[in-house]
Amino acid sequence: MFPKNLIIDCDDTLWENNRFFLDAHERFVSLMEARGYSRERANSLLLRLEMENVSRYGYGARSQAMSMADVYRLLEPEPDEAVLRTIDKIGESVFHHPVCLLPGVEETVPKLAGRYTMVMYTKGNPEEQLGKIEKSPLREYFHHVRVVPEKDRRAFRGVLDELGLLPDETWMIGDSPRSDIIPAVENGVRSVFIPFSMTWQHEHTTLPPSEHIITVEHFGNLEALLL
Template identity: 45%
Template sequence: MNHKRTLLIDADDTLWENNRFFEGEILAFVALMKKEGLIPDRIEKVLREREIANVKYYGYGSRSFTKTMLEVYKEACSIEKRPVENRLIELISGAGERTGNYPITLLPGVEKTLPVLRGKNNLILLTKGHEKEQLGKIKRSGVSHYFQHIRVVPEKNESIYRSVIEDFGLDPEHTWMIGNSPKSDINPAKKAGMGTVLIPYHTTWAHEKDEIFENGRETVVLEDFSGLVGLF
């Protein structure tokens, strides 16, 4: 498929809203813990740090997020010498599940830009996370038919990008990665020799922040998804 240019496109916070659902549930969790008097002065910091630390044990997505909230809740109970309550376990589990099942809202320009890009390029959707959860979102998005291939990976690092190049027979010179995360979409793709386009999202999870790696092809920065039409 290397007769045309290939665009690898990220999904969460590039094609549709994602991080804001997690942010909403974090704030609700913090409010709940404060109401219950559970380490109110530091609960938010503990949760945010634990969420990032737990990625290497639980991966990404709603299951990991739920486990982390439950873990932090149980620890707070132990610190405050309080019993773990089922009603709170249920509330927290329900909140976590919602982050895997939210309705998909496409970001500005996505709907009209994908068919234009599809006409002139090979499109591959490349997203990281829990496979079933990501495939569910892709299905709900209604844009899966624009992509020749869809790949869900557990992590986005240089070796994953190299295996994508290998598996699809791509030429890195004519391959571009497009996404919102410097850490997952831009830097490792650049290290694998691809071109990169960063489309920043209004809120970025702390885990995804990073300085742009400067030793490679220039990274194009766009305001929104429709800017891709002028490039490709």
């Protein structure tokens, strides 16, 4: 049976995202290497602090840049202001990155919008996420947009309740097992998992075998499934 509502993740489902964070990560590691620190050390410190800082800084480009500054200060307790400014600039370039839609998205979203109530559901810094949404050509096809600090079981339930969406009339579509698929399935919502090669490793987790999870290769496959 077809659903009535689609809740759709944004980053790395509708448009490319993590690629820009990986580029920034590499730029920071090279910056530290140029100051005499090993790439391995800078890399592992940044990975560690990013995870540790999620609860304080949240997600997003500026959070990543704050973690870079923390790593730099750890390596160099008397930091050079010019290096801190370079780190800020790396963060701002990610914050304002261009919005590049993934294959099949531009053609498929308008068709889905003709049939379903459409909800964009994303996590992170509201200014950053809403900026990408406004830059994209997709905003007009969505009835609702929700940006939350963390996408877990409770946050998903909150969106269902707030918008009055019934679980058995709703499907979730996303690239992250941890943030999209599992919270939806835990709320009794069917999910379409669209694996993406550059999904952030933090988002990976093993998906349980479930008749509520359908895996497709790319966004364009939703046409055969839902239209």
